[in-house]
Amino acid sequence: MAILNSNQIRELEKQYRVNLINSLIGFKPANLVGTISEDGLTNLCIISSAFHMGSNPPLFGMVIRPERENNDTLKNIQSVGQYTLNNVSPDWYRKAHQTSASYPSGHSEFKECNLPEFYLEGFKAPFVETSTIKIGLELREIIDIKANGTTIVIGEVLHLSIDEAFIGDDGFIDHESAKTITVAGLDAYYQTNFLGRLSYAKPGIEPQNI
Amino acid sequence: MAILNSNQIRELEKQYRVNLINSLIGFKPANLVGTISEDGLTNLCIISSAFHMGSNPPLFGMVIRPERENNDTLKNIQSVGQYTLNNVSPDWYRKAHQTSASYPSGHSEFKECNLPEFYLEGFKAPFVETSTIKIGLELREIIDIKANGTTIVIGEVLHLSIDEAFIGDDGFIDHESAKTITVAGLDAYYQTNFLGRLSYAKPGIEPQNI
Numbered sequence: 356m357a358i359l360n361s362n363q364i365r366e367l368e369k370q371y372r373v374n375l376i377n378s379l380i381g382f383k384p385a386n387l388v389g390t391i392s393e394d395g396l397t398n399l400c401i402i403s404s405a406f407h408m409g410s411n412p413p414l415f416g417m418v419i420r421p422e423r424e425n426n427d428t429l430k431n432i433q434s435v436g437q438y439t440l441n442n443v444s445p446d447w448y449r450k451a452h453q454t455s456a457s458y459p460s461g462h463s464e465f466k467e468c469n470l471p472e473f474y475l476e477g478f479k480a481p482f483v484e485t486s487t488i489k490i491g492l493e494l495r496e497i498i499d500i501k502a503n504g505t506t507i508v509i510g511e512v513l514h515l516s517i518d519e520a521f522i523g524d525d526g527f528i529d530h531e532s533a534k535t536i537t538v539a540g541l542d543a544y545y546q547t548n549f550l551g552r553l554s555y556a557k558p559g560i561e562p563q564n565i
Numbered sequence: 566m567a568i569l570n571s572n573q574i575r576e577l578e579k580q581y582r583v584n585l586i587n588s589l590i591g592f593k594p595a596n597l598v599g600t601i602s603e604d605g606l607t608n609l610c611i612i613s614s615a616f617h618m619g620s621n622p623p624l625f626g627m628v629i630r631p632e633r634e635n636n637d638t639l640k641n642i643q644s645v646g647q648y649t650l651n652n653v654s655p656d657w658y659r660k661a662h663q664t665s666a667s668y669p670s671g672h673s674e675f676k677e678c679n680l681p682e683f684y685l686e687g688f689k690a691p692f693v694e695t696s697t698i699k700i701g702l703e704l705r706e707i708i709d710i711k712a713n714g715t716t717i718v719i720g721e722v723l724h725l726s727i728d729e730a731f732i733g734d735d736g737f738i739d740h741e742s743a744k745t746i747t748v749a750g751l752d753a754y755y756q757t758n759f760l761g762r763l764s765y766a767k768p769g770i771e772p773q774n775i
Contacts, residue, residue: 374736376620526584
């Protein structure tokens with residue numbers, strides 16, 4: 356059994372530590388963030404840090420890494436106030452991964468990675484046409500994290516485009532039918548096998564009967 | 566194709582909207598949060614909002630819902646300054662889900678859900694013994710979210726307990742060997758099928774060759 360403390364984690368070889376810590380919490384959602392600059396230049400990048408914050412209003416957060424030269428995502432979100440989250444499927448996940456390459460500003464990952472843009476009337480930010488689940492968000496809050504210089508972006512869902520066939524009678528989205536994949540660490544992609552849906556948990560069950 | 570705007574989302578039946586929005590971003594990590602009060606009462610609850618924030622220092626965030634009567638997790642983290650994140654496996658995911666039941670304060674979900682506690686010397690917060698990946702964190706930052714009254718808790722990894730057999734030569738954790746599951750929405754659990762690991766993406770590939 357490996358039991359590491361914070362000193363030992365700090366002393367790990369850099370890339371080893373990056374892989375270890377990135378893969379620590381398990382399977383993460385894979386989402387493509389679509390943005391556009393005020394000049395109309397589009398940008399696309401894959402993230403695995405999107406998280407649900409509440410359903411009324413419908414809010415999602417995501418982590419953006421410290422600003423660097425070719426990082427237009429945060430800049431575009433701040434100036435235009437809108438962005439999209441789009442799911443990723445097995446038949447084109449290599450293209451989605453390629454959006455993590457550091458293309459120079461002015462080069463759109465939509466074009467460089469061969470992922471066509473899609474627009475909804477009245478909404479500026481570009482969606483990924485091939486994604487089966489397209490979420491259009493409006494910026495609500497930007498939080499600078501002192502501990503490491505990252506930024507948490509919080510947005511509210513303004514638009515949602517999804518085939519009705521993937522939505523159950525109770526509103527639950529069947530991501531296996533929608534061909535959504537999941538990611539672990541920086542670069543490992545997975546499909547899923549359904550285990551089960553469990554009913555709303557209530558107290559009063561004997562521990563040995565669970 | 567269902568295209569919903571924010572007004573239509575707002576008007577959805579409540580439980581339908583909860584299921585829809587909760588399941589929107591895809592597969593999420595399933596983690597059990599272990600805490601202890603200053604009086605030594607333990608608490609355990611399942612979350613699907615943990616997210617990676619950086620590897621140096623090793624930081625993770627998670628969303629805690631607005632405070633209510635029996636919600637001791639945030640209270641314990643604030644008073645003790647420590648908590649744990651533990652992964653969930655197929656053979657006992659029903660017990661993990663049962664921790665979401667609203668047990669009265671003073672009742673430990675470790676006991677009520679038949680999940681034994683595990684402790685590391687010098688660290689106060691309880692781990693889940695049956696979890697194959699145990700992460701001990703120290704509180705770094707608490708952020709109150711204006712938009713909906715939730716709280717983002719950010720912690721740094723102080724301890725890590727995991728079988729070496731699950732860690733690859735490059736630090737990547739094989740969650741399939743570790744039997745980690747993933748969750749969609751409030752209550753749907755999944756195992757995974759490995760698709761592939763992709764190499765570090767660089768510009769310069771012709772779009773049609775990706």
